[in-house]
Amino acid sequence: MSALKFEVFCTDQGSAARRGRVHTLHGAFDTPAFMPVGTRASVKGVMPHMVRHIGAQILLNNTFHLMLRPGEEIIRRLGGVHTFMNWQGPILTDSGGYQAYSLAEQNAVDDDGVTFKSIVDGSLVRLGPERAMQVQNALGPDIMMAFDDCPPSAAPRAARGEARERGGEQDESSEERDDARLTAAVRRDAGKKGYDHAARLRIANERTVRWLERCKAAHARPHDQSLFGIVQGGTDLEMRSWCAARVANIELPGYAIGGVAVGEPFEQIAKVVRHTAPLLPADKPRYLMGVGYERDLLAAVRSGVDMFDCVLPTRNGRNANAFTRSGQVRLRNAKYAEDPGPIEPGCDCPACLGGFGEAGGQPAVVFSRAYIRHLFMAGEMLGPILVSLHNLRHFQRFMADVRETIGSGDWPGLVQRWPVAAPGLAVTVS
RNA sequence: GGGCGCGUGCCGGAGUGGACAAACGGGGCAGACUGUAAAUCUGCUGAUUAACUUCUACGGGGGUUCGAAUCCCUCCGCGCCCA
Numbered sequence: 400m401s402a403l404k405f406e407v408f409c410t411d412q413g414s415a416a417r418r419g420r421v422h423t424l425h426g427a428f429d430t431p432a433f434m435p436v437g438t439r440a441s442v443k444g445v446m447p448h449m450v451r452h453i454g455a456q457i458l459l460n461n462t463f464h465l466m467l468r469p470g471e472e473i474i475r476r477l478g479g480v481h482t483f484m485n486w487q488g489p490i491l492t493d494s495g496g497y498q499a500y501s502l503a504e505q506n507a508v509d510d511d512g513v514t515f516k517s518i519v520d521g522s523l524v525r526l527g528p529e530r531a532m533q534v535q536n537a538l539g540p541d542i543m544m545a546f547d548d549c550p551p552s553a554a555p556r557a558a559r560g561e562a563r564e565r566g567g568e569q570d571e572s573s574e575e576r577d578d579a580r581l582t583a584a585v586r587r588d589a590g591k592k593g594y595d596h597a598a599r600l601r602i603a604n605e606r607t608v609r610w611l612e613r614c615k616a617a618h619a620r621p622h623d624q625s626l627f628g629i630v631q632g633g634t635d636l637e638m639r640s641w642c643a644a645r646v647a648n649i650e651l652p653g654y655a656i657g658g659v660a661v662g663e664p665f666e667q668i669a670k671v672v673r674h675t676a677p678l679l680p681a682d683k684p685r686y687l688m689g690v691g692y693e694r695d696l697l698a699a700v701r702s703g704v705d706m707f708d709c710v711l712p713t714r715n716g717r718n719a720n721a722f723t724r725s726g727q728v729r730l731r732n733a734k735y736a737e738d739p740g741p742i743e744p745g746c747d748c749p750a751c752l753g754g755f756g757e758a759g760g761q762p763a764v765v766f767s768r769a770y771i772r773h774l775f776m777a778g779e780m781l782g783p784i785l786v787s788l789h790n791l792r793h794f795q796r797f798m799a800d801v802r803e804t805i806g807s808g809d810w811p812g813l814v815q816r817w818p819v820a821a822p823g824l825a826v827t828v829s
Numbered sequence: 830g831g832g833c834g835c836g837u838g839c840c841g842g843a844g845u846g847g848a849c850a851a852a853c854g855g856g857g858c859a860g861a862c863u864g865u866a867a868a869u870c871u872g873c874u875g876a877u878u879a880a881c882u883u884c885u886a887c888g889g890g891g892g893u894u895c896g897a898a899u900c901c902c903u904c905c906g907c908g909c910c911c912a
Contacts, residue, residue: 434864436864436865437865438864438865438866439865443865443867443868459864461865464865464866491864493864494864496864497864497865498864498866501864501866502866519866544864547864629864655864657864658864659863660863661863662863668863687864688864690863692863707863707864708863709863709864710862710864710865710867711862711863713865714862714863714867714869715861715862716868717867717869718861718862718867718869718870720861720862729860731858732859733857775868776857778868779868780868783868784868787868
């Protein structure tokens with residue numbers, strides 16, 4: 400009797416997509432599922448009951464950040480993450496392996512783990528497979544991720560060039576700027592002279608597999624908590640195959656694809672996922688870590704992925720960037736200064752509906768784009784909250800529709816309702 | 830009536846002979862964001878040009894100088910002080 404049960408209700412006729420449900424000791428969630436991110440035991444700006452209200456059934460926490468503050472022992476003594484943050488549904492914790500990537504400038508990786516310079520007090524913090532398990536066992540999530548080595552993406556500059564040639568709608572004026580951010584993540588490894596990306600991927604793969612074995616061995620609560628293994632391998636399909644074979648060979652309740660969406664163009668992400676997902680056991684949930692935009696989600700679902708998480712709805716929500724079925728809306732733009740309409744007509748989120756529908760029915764007046772823009776211009780915290788709610792609801796509604804569609808098989812219909820996701824269908828129909 | 834000081838771009842405010850279309854900050858405009866050190870970050874912000882450029886600019890006018898936001902004269906406005 401495992402702490403996790405996965406049932407598949409139906410599989411799509413024309414793709415590898417499947418609809419199902421994952422059961423944990425803190426309840427179940429429907430798959431494919433989108434999990435909001437609450438890194439430090441908080442989905443920023445959104446109270447747990449609101450997170451539930453917009454349709455989320457499971458959310459993320461982060462091992463590394465909670466270990467530094469407030470410390471896993473405090474959370475354990477207070478009853479674990481569920482009680483601590485007042486979320487009684489399933490919780491998944493990321494292991495901190497991603498922070499070795501995202502905080503690359505503050506750490507060093509070796510064969511036994513990662514040494515971080517604490518972002519809280521500057522002290523040296525060591526995180527490896529055993530420690531990551533110890534912390535997650537103390538935090539008490541339903542699903543815990545293995546500690547992996549997430550290598551930097553191959554060549555951010557070249558990758559972006561490709562993306563641009565394909566004539567995406569993105570504004571090109573920003574390329575050099577976020578280059579700075581990407582190279583920051585790459586600096587630690589790729590910045591070294593004589594850097595050999597293939598070799599780095601191989602090392603990451605070997606570590607990830609070895610660390611996974613150690614994680615499994617160190618996992619002290621297998622009857623309460625489920626450990627997921629992670630496949631690395633960058634954009635190299637052979638490396639993905641190599642890693643997937645070894646990771647899948649280790650008996651676990653679920654498996655994840657990591658090291659994706661770290662700067663690659665959309666098609667590359669889809670390609671890696673389409674290649675890797677089928678290599679993971681069909682009777683276990685497959686989790687694509689950190690993804691993503693609607694088109695990425697659609698392509699991955701059709702490749703057989705069941706779980707997703709992403710900071711986009713909340714991070715972009717805090718930055719006045721609203722997701723809609725037809726694309727992103729930058730609510731700070733001057734053209735919305737007098738726009739009386741909701742973020743997205745027809746949306747049933749608390750922002751577009753003007754509230755949570757208290758007694759007496761829904762308010763007649765919505766939170767207008769003009770009002771939300773004003774909130775952002777004025778620095779009012781309600782702005783980020785409203786748009787976060789809208790975005791979270793957007794992704795939940797999208798996933799709900801995707802689940803429906805897996806039953807009906809009407810993918811063109813889905814893409815008609817969600818034009819933003821269209822590239823995801825195009826890429827998986829051959 | 831006399832004396833002193835001040836007047837810079839949307840705003841505040843540097844600059845006191847050339848590297849000034851003018852620091853810095855604010856405001857505004859635009860962009861980015863994929864297992865969150867992010868309510869953050871980046872760029873632009875006199876006009877004109879695709880760009881090199883050119884033009885108009887530091888209260889008004891006049892002057893000195895190869896060259897002035899910066900020096901001189903004068904006028905206007907504002908502030909403070911003395912009668």
